[in-house]
Amino acid sequence: MVTTLDDTKRQAIAGKLADIKAIQSLIISTEQKLIGSCPDQDVRDRLQNMLNDDQKNLGVLETVIVQYGTPAEPHSTVKKFVEQAQQMMAGDELSFYQKLIQHELLKHGQVMSGIVVHKAAQVVGADIEVAIAPLNTINFENRAHQEQLKGMLELVGVRELTGKDADQGLWARVQDAVAALSGVAGSVVTQNTDKQDINIQTLIRLDHNKVNTIFTEIGATKDAQKLQEYFGQLYKDLLAHAQAEEETVYPKVRSFYGNDNTQELYDEQAEMKRMLDEIKSINPASADEFRSKIKQLMDVVGDHVRQEESTMFAAIDNNCSTEQKEQMATEFKAAKSKIQQEMASKK
Ligand SMILES: [Fe+2]
Ligand SMILES: [Fe+2]
Helix, strand or coil, X not given: CCCCCCCHHHHHHHHHHHHHHHHHHHHHHHHHHHHHHCCCHHHHHHHHHHHXXXXXXXXXXXXXXXXXXXXXXXXXXXXHHHHHHHHHHHCCCCCHHHHHHHHHHHHHHHHHHHHHHHHHHHHHCHHHHHHHCCHHHHHHHHHHHHHHHHHHHHHHHHHHHHCCCCCCCHHHHHHHHHHHHHHHHCHHHHHHHHHHHCCHHHHHHHHHHHXXXXXXXXXXXXXXXXXXXXXXXXXXXXXXXXXXXXXXXXXXXXXXXXXXXXXXXXXXXXXXXXXXXHHHCCCCCCHHHHHHHHHHHHHHHHHHHHHHHHHHHHHHHHHCCHXXXXXXXXXXXHHHHHHHHHHHHHC
């Protein structure tokens, strides 16, 4: 069916996500430097809270990139920019106020990139929207951070110029702006509280939902080019997901989920992989054959997913602690990321 499993639009979005991750790391290192040189306790505390958010958000961003499924490097221009910005922030040419301005600009750029990726996802495919959904929470927080930084800039700027404090009530105004924003963000911000502690069931379910979305996209399109694009994504997502489960989840559940049940999961995945390769080799002109094989694959995957989400998930709940489930999620995510990178380098 496919001449290549890659699609240029999807590759371009992967590059943008890699840029966002590089900038997120820059934002973190800049905040650490700003905290180290901050003349004001109140501003320092606020920067510390921001740093905590940003470190959590780097983890969310890593999850999004693995969900997205296409690994990529940041652009060389972004790498160069990061280097220069780090030097500038470490140097003593700029005043604290000037450094804070640069930081606010970084946040602004990060918000815009997040929005751009969202708009691009809407154009390219519903499966991408599903994969990058958590980016929303990062964007709302970055918007709130921008408002806080504006307040800090006024405070620090007035002090640098006059040696005196700015009008009282400034912080209240900043808090108002943040509150207004959280009102808009609503449940997204609330969801944020436990985003760091994603458990293995949630992570696996996210993958299943994404695969389900791609099946729906395949069913809905008549465009041969789109069909190839969606199948390329499906192929990569299913293989990486299955492989990561076999490396990190199935060996752990075997003792309490039972030998037979676990073996069944392995066997179903072997069948699924066989079908994927079969579909990959179908002549692109045979659209009917392609669709009927996809339908068969969908049934096999559907049965498999139902078994995992019902009995396997319940067995995990009954036999693993919260920490163990989170640990499994961390291992699953790392294994999947490694598999994706190996798959990308083999081409
Ligand atoms: Fe599975
Ligand atoms: Fe699964």
